[in-house]
Amino acid sequence: MKKxxxxxxxxxxxxxxxGIGREISAQFxxxxxxxxxxxxxxxxxALTELAAQLVKDYGVEARxxxxxxxxxxxxxxxxxxVKKAVRDIYALVNNAGTVAYGKVWELxxxxxxxxxxxxLMVPLRLMHLFVPDMVKKGEGVVFNTASVxxxxxxxxxxxxxxxxxxxxxxxxxxRAELRGTGVSVCTLNPPYTKTxxxxxxxxxxxxxxxxxxxxxxxxxxxxxxxxAFEKDKFMYIPGLWAKFIHLVLIRFSPRRVVDLVxxxxxxxxxxxxxx
Ligand SMILES: NC(=O)c1ccc[n+]([C@@H]2O[C@H](COP(=O)([O-])OP(=O)(O)OC[C@H]3O[C@@H](n4cnc5c(N)ncnc54)[C@H](OP(=O)(O)O)[C@@H]3O)[C@@H](O)[C@H]2O)c1
Numbered sequence: 001m002k003k004x005x006x007x008x009x010x011x012x013x014x015x016x017x018x019g020i021g022r023e024i025s026a027q028f029x030x031x032x033x034x035x036x037x038x039x040x041x042x043x044x045x046a047l048t049e050l051a052a053q054l055v056k057d058y059g060v061e062a063r064x065x066x067x068x069x070x071x072x073x074x075x076x077x078x079x080x081x082v083k084k085a086v087r088d089i090y091a092l093v094n095n096a097g098t099v100a101y102g103k104v105w106e107l108x109x110x111x112x113x114x115x116x117x118x119x120l121m122v123p124l125r126l127m128h129l130f131v132p133d134m135v136k137k138g139e140g141v142v143f144n145t146a147s148v149x150x151x152x153x154x155x156x157x158x159x160x161x162x163x164x165x166x167x168x169x170x171x172x173x174x175r176a177e178l179r180g181t182g183v184s185v186c187t188l189n190p191p192y193t194k195t196x197x198x199x200x201x202x203x204x205x206x207x208x209x210x211x212x213x214x215x216x217x218x219x220x221x222x223x224x225x226x227x228a229f230e231k232d233k234f235m236y237i238p239g240l241w242a243k244f245i246h247l248v249l250i251r252f253s254p255r256r257v258v259d260l261v262x263x264x265x266x267x268x269x270x271x272x273x274x275x
Contacts, residue, residue, distance in 0.1 A: 003232035004141060007032035010089040012082055014069065014126070015096030017043035019195030020145060022050055023222030024093060029054040031226070035062040036082055036089065038069075038096070069096055070117045075125040088137060091229075092130050094123035094167075095145040099160045101203040101268075112159045119163035124170060131174075131183060138182040143229055144171045146187045148237055148246040155263050168235075175234065187235045188225045191242040193218050204268025212265070213242065 011028050015021040017039035025037055035054065039047045044066050051062035063085050067078045082089065098118045100111035123144055134140025147161070150168035154161035168187055175185040192198060192209070193216045221238050228236035237243045250258055 002230045004091070004230050005031075006091065006230075008034060009091065010034045010036060010086045011091040011093065012036040012038065012065075012089045012130075013093040013095055014038045014078075014122075015145075017046040017050065019197060020190065020193060020218045020221055020225075021093075021095040022046075023218045024095060024225060025050065026054060026219075027222045027226040028091075029058040029060045029062075031230075032058070032060060033091075034086070035060055036065060036086065037062060038065040038067065038078055040068055041066045069122045070114055075122055075129060079126070079129040088133050088140075089130060090134075090139065091141050091143065092126060093143045093145070094126055095143075096122065097145065097197065099157055099197055099200055099203070101157050101200065103156065104158050107159075115159045116163055119160065120166045120170070123167055127174060127185070131178075134183045135178070135181045140183045141229075141232065142171075142174075142183075142185045143225075144185065144187045146171070146189050148189050148191045148242055150187075150189060151246045152250040153258065153262055155266050156268070157266070172234075184232055186229060186233060188221075188228070189235060189237045189246075190221045190225075191216055191237070191239060191246075193221055206269045207266055208269060209265040213245065 006028055011033040013021055013025050013028070013036070016025045016037040025035060029035060035051070037047050037051055047064045047066065051064055054060055055062050065078055065081050067074050069075055069078065096118060098115055100107050100115055104112070127142055131142065144167055146167045147164040149161040150164040152161065171185045171187045178184060191213050195218050198215070216238065224238040225236060237246060
C-alpha cells in the first residue's frame with residue numbers, strides 16, 4: 001500500500017545532476033512532485049539541462065540550487081535558499097556522495113575527511129535543518145541513499161563503508177525517535193551501480209566482486225527505489241541477490257572468512273590497473 005503520494009509535494013534531492021540522483025529526480029517528476037534539484041556549482045549546466053527535460057516531459061515545476069555541500073556552511077546555505085524559494089519541503093533525499101579508493105593509510109587525508117563530511121555529516125546536518133519543520137507540520141520523509149556497503153567491510157574503500165554504516169544507523173535511530181510524529185526516515189541501499197562514482201580517479205576499472213554482484217543500471221535502481229519510497233519501506237536493497245549477499249551471507253559468515261573474501265573480491269585486478 002502506498003503511504004506517500006508525491007504529487008505537488010516539494011522534494012529536495014541532493015546530488016541530482018548525475019547517476020542515481022538524476023534518475024531518482026526523473027522518477028519523482030513522473031509522480032508529479034515539485035522538484036528542488038541540488039548539485040555542485042560545477043554541475044549547473046547538467047542540472048539546468050535535466051530540469052528543462054523533466055519540465056518538458058512531465059510538466060512539473062523544477063528549481064535549481066547549486067552549492068558545494070562540503071564547503072563551510074554549505075548545508076546551511078542550501079537550507080536558506082530552499083526556505084526562500086518554498087515554505088517547506090515534504091521529502092528530503094540525501095543522495096550526494098563521494099568515495100576514495102585505496103588503503104586508508106596511503107590515501108590523502110583530505111579525501112577521507114571529505115568522504116566523512118559529504119556522506120555522513122552533510123545528511124545529518126540537512127536532517128537537523130529540515131526535520132523540525134516536518135515535525136511541526138506532522139508530515140514529511142527523509143530518504144537517505146546509503147549502500148549495501150553499510151552492511152559489510154569494504155577494504156580499499158573502508159572510509160566510504162564506514163560512512164554508509166554510520167548513515168544507516170543514524171537513519172534507523174532518527175526514524176525511531178520520530179515515532180508518532182508523522183515523519184519518517186528510509187534508506188536506499190544500492191549495490192554497485194554504473195555511475196561516475198565507480199569511475200572516480202583511483203577506482204579500479206575491474207574488481208572481482210562485479211562478477212558476482214553485477215553492476216546495476218541507475219535507472220533501474222531509481223525505479224525500484226521510488227516503489228519502495230512510496231511504501232515508506234524502512235530500508236530497501238534493490239535486487240534479491242544483493243539482499244541475500246549483504247543481509248544473509250556476509251552477516252552470518254565468520255569474520256575471518258569475510259576478511260579474506262572481501263580483500264580478494266574488492267581489490268582491483270591487474271586488468272583494472274590497480275592491484
Ligand atoms: N554507484 C554506486 O555503485 C553506488 C552504490 C551504492 C550507493 N551509492 C550512493 O548513491 C549516491 C549517488 O551516487 P552515484 O552513484 O549516483 O554517483 P554520482 O553520479 O557521482 O553522484 C553523486 C553526486 O553527488 C555529488 N556530490 C559529491 N560531492 C558533493 C558536494 N560536496 N556537494 C554537492 N554535491 C556533491 C556528485 O558530484 P561530482 O560527481 O561532481 O562529485 C554527484 O553529482 C551516493 O550517496 C553513493 O554513495 C552509489
